[in-house]
Amino acid sequence: MFCFIRNITLIFLFLSSKHQTYLLLFCYTNSNFKELNLKTMKSNIGITQENLAKVAHSLNVLLADETILYIKTRNAHWNVEDPNFHALHLFLEEQYGILAQIIDDIAERIRSLGHYAEATLKGYLELTHLTEKKSKKNDGPGYLKELLDDHEAIIKELRGNIPVYDEDWNDVGSSDFITGILQTHEKIAWMLRSHLK
Numbered sequence: 343m344f345c346f347i348r349n350i351t352l353i354f355l356f357l358s359s360k361h362q363t364y365l366l367l368f369c370y371t372n373s374n375f376k377e378l379n380l381k382t383m384k385s386n387i388g389i390t391q392e393n394l395a396k397v398a399h400s401l402n403v404l405l406a407d408e409t410i411l412y413i414k415t416r417n418a419h420w421n422v423e424d425p426n427f428h429a430l431h432l433f434l435e436e437q438y439g440i441l442a443q444i445i446d447d448i449a450e451r452i453r454s455l456g457h458y459a460e461a462t463l464k465g466y467l468e469l470t471h472l473t474e475k476k477s478k479k480n481d482g483p484g485y486l487k488e489l490l491d492d493h494e495a496i497i498k499e500l501r502g503n504i505p506v507y508d509e510d511w512n513d514v515g516s517s518d519f520i521t522g523i524l525q526t527h528e529k530i531a532w533m534l535r536s537h538l539k
């Protein structure tokens with residue numbers, strides 16, 4: 343008896359003697375499946391492999407920046423000491439939640455382009471534009487100003503990359519994707535500035 347399950351063929355052989363029945367099972371993959379060579383399957387989405395690699399690397403740098411900013415925002419959430427502590431604590435919690443979602447979206451965008459997302463702290467520290475310097479003072483304005491500077495640095499980096507992704511690397515999807523991230527950072531930057539006035 344033959345049985346085809348997706349790309350695998352199973353052959354069942356029943357052998358019977360007077361007292362017992364034996365089942366022999368043979369299994370092999372179809373040749374077409376081998377020819378697919380899934381380990382090296384490349385994205386075929388109308389962007390050259392060279393350009394996909396450039397976009398993926400740039401998105402990994404962005405992923406590193408967002409991860410460092412996420413940690414710095416959590417640091418402020420935990421360690422801020424200020425007469426306005428409770429409001430700041432909640433305000434910063436909301437922000438690192440937004441950053442966590444951005445981080446996940448970037449990593450999955452990289453995967454959808456056929457590349458791997460950086461996922462080590464060592465790798466992030468090598469790629470990031472930001473610095474992990476510890477704030478001298480742990481009051482509200484000190485933390486908020488440092489976070490504002492980082493958000494504005496990411497905004498400027500993204501603004502420069504939006505036309506490059508589209509015009510130089512032919513990836514309008516990723517250009518649109520980082521435009522959305524830029525808008526989110528602009529909104530957070532406005533809120534940080536409003537706290538600092």
Ligand SMILES: [Fe+2]
Nearest residue numbers: 419420431435
């Ligand atoms: Fe918390």
